[in-house]
Amino acid sequence: MNHSVTKQDILNAFQFRHATKEFDPTKKIAKEDFELILEAARLSPSSIGYEPWKFLVIQNTELREKLREVSWGAQGQLPTASHFVVILARTIKDTKYDSAYVKNQMLNVKKFPPERFDEIKERYKAFQEEDLNLLENERTMFDWAGKQTYIALANMMTAAALIGIDSCPIEGFHFEQVQKLLEEENLLEDGHLAVSVMAAFGYRKTEPRPKIRKDIGDIVQWIE
Numbered sequence: 001m002n003h004s005v006t007k008q009d010i011l012n013a014f015q016f017r018h019a020t021k022e023f024d025p026t027k028k029i030a031k032e033d034f035e036l037i038l039e040a041a042r043l044s045p046s047s048i049g050y051e052p053w054k055f056l057v058i059q060n061t062e063l064r065e066k067l068r069e070v071s072w073g074a075q076g077q078l079p080t081a082s083h084f085v086v087i088l089a090r091t092i093k094d095t096k097y098d099s100a101y102v103k104n105q106m107l108n109v110k111k112f113p114p115e116r117f118d119e120i121k122e123r124y125k126a127f128q129e130e131d132l133n134l135l136e137n138e139r140t141m142f143d144w145a146g147k148q149t150y151i152a153l154a155n156m157m158t159a160a161a162l163i164g165i166d167s168c169p170i171e172g173f174h175f176e177q178v179q180k181l182l183e184e185e186n187l188l189e190d191g192h193l194a195v196s197v198m199a200a201f202g203y204r205k206t207e208p209r210p211k212i213r214k215d216i217g218d219i220v221q222w223i224e
Helices: 007-016 031-042 061-069 100-109 114-131 138-162 175-184
Strands: 053-057 083-090 166-170 193-202
Touching: 007 138, 031 053, 031 138, 053 138, 061 083, 061 175, 083 138, 083 175, 100 114, 138 166, 138 193, 175 193
Parallel strands: none
Antiparallel strands: 053 083, 083 193, 166 193
C-alpha cells in the first residue's frame, strides 16, 4: 500500500477539524468529495458487522427549516451547511439476533455459509442476552446501535478534515419531535429506524479559536 498520507497529515487534519457552528453558504462541497465522506461511513466498522445505520442527506430547504425548529443545536448549521446528514440507527425490530434484517445481513451481505447461520444466531443471542445485557429493553438495544453510528460519524468527520472540509456533530435536538417529523416524511421504515445523531458539512465562515485539549498524560494510563 502506498502510504501517501503522512503522520503529520493526519495530525494536521485533527488540528484543522472543529465543530463549525456556521458555514459559508456560498461554498458547496464537490460531488466527488462528499461521495468520499459517505464512503468513509459505508466502510466503517460496526459491532458484529451489523451496519445498523442509514444516512439521510437532507438538502431540501423546507425540510431543513422544519428540522431547525426542533434542533436547538443546529441553528447556524442547517441554513448554511453545504450538506446536512441525519444519521439513523436501526431499532430492535432489526437488531435483535433473530430478526429478518440480521439474517439477511449475515447470509446475503456478509455471505456466511447458510449451514452456519443457526450457530451464529445462537452466538449473537448469547451476546445480546448475557454478555452485554442488551435485551433489557428497546432503548438499550437502540443505544447500542447508536454507538455504532458514532464510529461512522467520526470517520466521516476525519475523512472530511483530511480533504479540507469542515464539519459539526450535532446532538442538540428534540428526539421525539425529530422522530415525528421524519415519520411524517416516511423516512423511518415503519419504526425500523430512529434518529441517532446529526452532522453538518461545508466550509467555515470564520476561523476558530486554537484547539484546546487535556494533556495526553491526563487521559492515558499504561498498564505494563
